[in-house]
Amino acid sequence: MGSMLLKRVLAAIPSLIGVVIVTFLLTRALPGDPAAYFAGPAATKEAIEQIRATLGLDQPLIIQFFHYVVDLAHGDLGKSLTTGQPVAEEIRARLPASAELTLLGLIVSMAIAIPLGIMAATKPGSIIDHTCRIVTTAGVSLPVFFTGLILVYVFYYLLGWAPAPLGRLDVFYSAPPTVTGFYLIDSLIARDPETFVAALKQLILPALTLGIFSLAPIARMTRASMLSVLSSDFVRTARASGLAPYTVIVTYAFRNAMLPVITTLGMVFSFLLGANVLVEKVFAWPGIGSFAVEALIASDFAPVQGFVLTMAILYVALNLLIDVLYGLIDPRVRLEA
């Protein structure tokens, strides 16, 4: 098992090198001129050239790439010009914010989608099946920023139930001491229930927004997978042997239907992590997606490169995790396969 993991990690290295080269070239091919942008509105040509030299952007591309790779080897992802911070630090601070939100969104989504999918599969063509179809279609066809704004409008502006959409915590709370970077976990570690509740309150609306958006693939996949399992021989045998419907569906059928659902979950998670930019914008969430987009707009190279690289590493890690999970759920699946 251990050597298998190592092999998989090694196999990912060429693709990571590819990502490094491609993002470097792509960011250089962007039309913007960072020197002109950061020289400010009142810059003269000389001032722009001065800044270009300070940023090292006056050197040939190959030299710039060499510097970038050397820095990277030292764990230095460069500095963001828009925020003025080292990119590695920014990502370290922002990734937990995005991950916490995305995970909670995924949990919300699973809590709704999986039961819905199972129920729809047990009674195809029934009201519950149609409800599942309508909910998933609606969820996937409403743009996230729209759902987010509607939720803010109703639950914050009109009803006043939700707290102000001001990021991870209300302004008068201070963040719990960082252990994991997840406020919910850190506040529990710090035994600070008040902060836990405050952080949870801030999370509800954005997580719900993400959850609604990602309902569809999970519910549909659960339904399809359950349908095929439910029509298989062993389920018929189980039913014929007089097992209770609950045992048949949950213990026998669902466990066997889980594999494709797990694959979908993995894809949805990594997709959400990158794609929740709009949710982050709506809820002023200090996440990694909005950071990357802002950098892109300012043609700020280092954060964009750092973001893509982090995402690539996450994808690799996530795929590995899913493969390991496969083996646990279904002993017939081997890592080598």
Added chain:
Amino acid sequence: MKRRDFLKSMTALAAGGAVSAPAVFSPARAQGRQETLLIVSESGPNNLDIHGIGTNVPGYEVSWNCYDRLISHEMKTLPNGTQYYDRDKFKLELADDMNIGDMSVTFKLKKNATFQDGKPVTAKDVKWSLDRAVTVGGFPTFQMGAGSLTKPEQFVVLDDNTIRVDFLTKDRLTIPDLAVIVPCVVNSELVKSKVTDKDPWGLEYTKLNTAGSGAYRVTTWNAGSEVILERFDNWKGGPLPKMRRIIWRMVPSAGNRRALLERGDADISYDLPNKDFVELRDAGKLNIVSTPYSNGIQYIGMNVKTPPFDNLKVRQAIAYAIPYQKIMDAALFGLAKPLYGAPADAKTEPVWPEAHKYNTDLAKAKQLLAEAGYPEGFETTLSFDLGFAGVNEPICVLTQESLAQIGIKTTINKIPGATWRTELNKKVMPLYTNVFSGWLDYPEYFFIWCYHGKNSIFNTMSYQSPEMDKLIDGAGAAASVGDKATYDKDVDGFVDLAFADIPRIPLYQPYVNVAMQKNISGYQYWFHRRLDYRALAKG
């Protein structure tokens, strides 16, 4: 009722409130809220030091509130009650005395002024800071140069408490330039201890830390999400500010900034779309203050180096074809000061910005176009900066529609914010809309950047005219010796010429719009258009 009982009952009440409405603050937090100002805006600083490389405009706001300058400006009250900085009246900030000589100005420092770490402010700190401003390069050096402050030798330490600034030439902008944001006084001992060979001015340290003697210091800065500032209680630059703490949160969605204001959660916001400001003003729940940009205009520019805009008649035709009123109504919702359609007999005044006499008159535009040799019109592109698309896009669409009626076909070219300045610098865009505003509010200052033949980057039209140069230089020279008659004549002259040659068509003077809760007072308009926390109060 006894105090103790009262407190008990209040606590019980607050606790009861907390159960029924989770948004209510606990008593300690409510107290904190009274002394805390919550500002929401779209974007935040990228650097806490205005001397840094590429510090953005929100960064200027931090510098303004965390550092002192030798001098600053007094306030005056506009007819609508707004506090507005007085261009001509200076106030002493770090200086205790200012003595203007013929070719120099001498400042005595306040004896008891200290930096936020407790060290006294000395003339050495002032010299080091001014030297830094004129040598670091980029924007700060450029801005110092605008007031003929270019060499470290100009700043002479007389004793621990006295510094003299020598003039290179007689320039009336030198003193005002010492009151802008750039010549701020930095704690030189502290920053010097952080310098490296690669970074002789300690810019890396001041990028992340404030090291001044100003009224506030930054205690927390999470780039892109929040800045928290605490009051420096030992501030000597003016009366102690009312607000103990400033929390400045970045809220990217304009809709949410508005919701936060309307729900009463945020205290101040100042970058909302014009439509929202108009609606908020009409709703009357908040205080909305609109003030025209000092020395700033939005304009349509034309590249006079290339046909067809090298032809005066074509430029005049465009000036008669702009749908001025529609732009005011549909793009700005009336929140701007019109700079067009002055009566035909209006006399030119020696001020700027000033309205020109062009109006929307399509028949006249068509006739001028025919006289210029383009009876069928022509094709061109109309460019704008996507970074300010909210206003720029409707302006361009309305202009496109209007120009089509006189046969000019325009393609709209949307340029992303990051590339806009690069494009402006190339000076090849034939037709575009843009904003320019100068910190120093003097007509000749605007014209030297925008119309002078030395072709600075703001002369986006590449306009060259020896006559114009003579008038601009003449006004500058007259101002430095106080010759008001010649000055007025020259200013009238260059304004008239700018309107007659019309290389750029002024549209309007934009407004700075600030929305705040009714219990917030003390808003001041400054040339830099950012907030001054020191005067703000709550309740």
